[in-house]
Amino acid sequence: MREKTKKRTIKNMNTQNNTMNDDKCPSARRIIDQLKQNQIDEINLYDNHKKTLLSICEYLIDSGINSDLFEQCLTQQVFMESDIPQSLHNKRSLAFVIQFLECVEPPCCEVENLPKVIANVIQIYCSDSNAEILKTVPSLIGIVGMISVFHMFARSQIQPSELNRELNILLPAASEQPYVASSRKYCLAATEALLKAPPKDETTDSFKYLSTIPDVQYILSRYPLDRTIDHIKQLLYQYKESSIQSTLRDVFYGYLDGRVVSKPFSWPTTDFISIKEIQTAMNLDSSTFQSIVLGEDPKVKEFLTQQQPETFETLQNQQLPASTQPLAQQQRQLMQVQPKIKQEKEERNIKKKALNSKSQDATKPKMEDDEHSKLKKKKRRFSEEETQNLIEGVQQFGIGHWKSILNAYKFDGRSCVDLKDKWRNIENSRNRINKQKVQPQVSQPHSNASMLPPFNSDNF
DNA sequence: CTAGGGATATAT
DNA sequence: ATATATCCCTAG
Numbered sequence: 001m002r003e004k005t006k007k008r009t010i011k012n013m014n015t016q017n018n019t020m021n022d023d024k025c026p027s028a029r030r031i032i033d034q035l036k037q038n039q040i041d042e043i044n045l046y047d048n049h050k051k052t053l054l055s056i057c058e059y060l061i062d063s064g065i066n067s068d069l070f071e072q073c074l075t076q077q078v079f080m081e082s083d084i085p086q087s088l089h090n091k092r093s094l095a096f097v098i099q100f101l102e103c104v105e106p107p108c109c110e111v112e113n114l115p116k117v118i119a120n121v122i123q124i125y126c127s128d129s130n131a132e133i134l135k136t137v138p139s140l141i142g143i144v145g146m147i148s149v150f151h152m153f154a155r156s157q158i159q160p161s162e163l164n165r166e167l168n169i170l171l172p173a174a175s176e177q178p179y180v181a182s183s184r185k186y187c188l189a190a191t192e193a194l195l196k197a198p199p200k201d202e203t204t205d206s207f208k209y210l211s212t213i214p215d216v217q218y219i220l221s222r223y224p225l226d227r228t229i230d231h232i233k234q235l236l237y238q239y240k241e242s243s244i245q246s247t248l249r250d251v252f253y254g255y256l257d258g259r260v261v262s263k264p265f266s267w268p269t270t271d272f273i274s275i276k277e278i279q280t281a282m283n284l285d286s287s288t289f290q291s292i293v294l295g296e297d298p299k300v301k302e303f304l305t306q307q308q309p310e311t312f313e314t315l316q317n318q319q320l321p322a323s324t325q326p327l328a329q330q331q332r333q334l335m336q337v338q339p340k341i342k343q344e345k346e347e348r349n350i351k352k353k354a355l356n357s358k359s360q361d362a363t364k365p366k367m368e369d370d371e372h373s374k375l376k377k378k379k380r381r382f383s384e385e386e387t388q389n390l391i392e393g394v395q396q397f398g399i400g401h402w403k404s405i406l407n408a409y410k411f412d413g414r415s416c417v418d419l420k421d422k423w424r425n426i427e428n429s430r431n432r433i434n435k436q437k438v439q440p441q442v443s444q445p446h447s448n449a450s451m452l453p454p455f456n457s458d459n460f
Numbered sequence: 461c462t463a464g465g466g467a468t469a470t471a472t
Numbered sequence: 473a474t475a476t477a478t479c480c481c482t483a484g
Contacts, residue, residue, distance in 0.1 A: 379469055379478055403461065418479075420462070425477055432476095463483090471476070 032078050050079050054088065061091045086127050091243070093120035098236050104144075106225045107151045107206070114145040115169055122177060130242060133235050139179035140232050142170040143223050146187045150216055154199050154206035163191050186222075190215040382422055386411050390419055391426070399423065 035050065057070040070092065073079055097120050100113060118138045125131035149166045152158045158166075171184035193215040199206075210216045382390075393405030402416035402423075411419070 376468080377479060381470090381477075400462065415479095416461070417463095417481095420464095421478065421480095424464090429476085461484105465481085465483105467478105467480075469476105469478075472474085 032073065032076065035078050050083060053078065054083065054085075058088055058091065061088070061095050064095070087243075090124045090128055090131075093124050094236065094240055094243075096120055098233070098240070101229065101233050101236070104229060106148075106229065108148045109144065111145050111148055111152070111166060111170075114141060117141060118170070124239075128243070131239055134239055135178050137232055137235055138175075138177045139171070139183040140223070140228055142180060143183050143187065143219065144225065144228055144232070145170040146190075147219065147223070147225055150190065150194065150210055151206040153194060154209045156199065160195055160198060163194065167191055186215070186219050190219055380412075382414075383412065386414070387422070387426070390422055393419075394423065 032053065035053075053069075053073060057073065060069060097117050100117050118141050121134055121137045121141070125134040125137075146167060149158065149163065149170075153160070153163055167184070167187055171180050171187055173184060175181070175184075190213065193213050197213060199209050210220070389409035389411065390405065393409050396408070397404045400420075402419040405419055406414065406416050414422075
């Protein structure tokens with residue numbers, strides 16, 4: 001074992017010297033080395049290491065942390081295209097697009113990069129049904145690009161012939177993307193107008209020149225550059241907000257909120273019992289672990305600086321033993337949960353006894369002191385939080401795993417049967433709402449399809 | 461433990 | 473009064 005670790009560290013140093021300047025993720029790097037050198041025999045472990053790497057990549061991308069870890073993994077063939085889930089592709093594309101837009105300085109952006117940017121956006125919303133809001137983005141970026149091209153033309157930075165070429169690249173005639181056709185129409189008119197009235201050689205003020213061309217002016221008034229770019233950014237961020245957060249990030253945020261200790265989370269294939277097990281699974285020492293996963297995240301950083309003395313230590317204390325004895329920890333966690341369960345059970349037993357004695361004595365008469373015999377629990381409505389927890393829990397564990405959900409999430413004195421009943425209610429109410437909405441919708445398509453005129457654009 | 465039926469308090 | 477949400481009971 002020790003020999004292995006020695007070898008590993010030596011090789012680590014080598015690779016670090018080779019790849020250089022990337023000490024951001026030493027542990028990820030170590031996993032890469034292990035994978036590349038086939039030091040891992042078990043297939044499961046091998047698989048988990050890959051997935052761990054993917055999760056780290058996902059986390060870094062989600063957190064906006066610049067790191068070429070993902071690219072390195074690809075180029076070094078640590079994982080293949082087939083290992084990468086579509087969602088991660090999309091996150092990467094999104095990060096690329098956002099980064100590009102953040103760097104744009106109107107009026108001129110790097111036009112040569114725009115096709116790639118546009119392609120990325122199209123890829124995202126074609127593969128993710130939640131990305132509908134991005135549908136207008138390709139046409140908007142195309143327009144931004146064309147405005148940039150106009151300026152370059154005005155400054156004689158590009159040849160007249162390139163004007164049409166850029167138009168065909170940024171807003172292709174054959175594009176089936178929404179809004180592209182109409183955007184192209186405007187830009188085509190503007191291009192022709194520009195070619196008819198080319199700038200004098202000495203024109204330096206592109207704004208002045210462009211404002212003399214009505215067709216260009218129309219575009220500029222309809223799509224003011226700054227506001228358009230802001231709008232694009234806003235759409236991108238909105239999508240980013242709505243898209244799923246990375247597994248690791250979720251776990252850590254939950255951990256900071258103090259509810260993760262017993263909350264299992266769904267690793268791509270394996271369930272880890274707690275945050276400590278992630279560390280074990282990642283085979284990291286706690287300081288590396290923290291620097292990678294805790295240190296880089298703004299929320300986590302803030303947390304650490306605010307509460308440094310206590311929590312930081314407890315974090316370490318909790319994490320250190322993990323590598324040696326995950327089982328013992330699970331037991332400890334269970335022990336923490338146990339008292340509550342015991343209490344509840346005891347209460348129940350008392351009730352049962354009371355019930356029994358009551359029914360036995362019931363042959364004798366008199367329900368007298370029924371304050372106690374009203375053993376039926378007082379009705380307490382599910383709080384918003386409890387309901388939310390239940391929904392999350394079902395997402396995580398699936399329907400029917402009420403006990404697991406009960407243990408993993410915070411509920412106020414509920415039993416698994418309560419959760420089951422609550423879920424039944426939730427589903428019932430969903431069905432009711434659907435019935436109300438769906439029925440009227442069903443009848444429409446048939447009649448409409450046949451009744452609609454084939455074209456309603458005859459005015460054109 | 462979970463699923464499902466049923467009773468009952470509470471909301472509309 | 474009816475519908476709904478919660479609680480209870482029991483079988484498997």
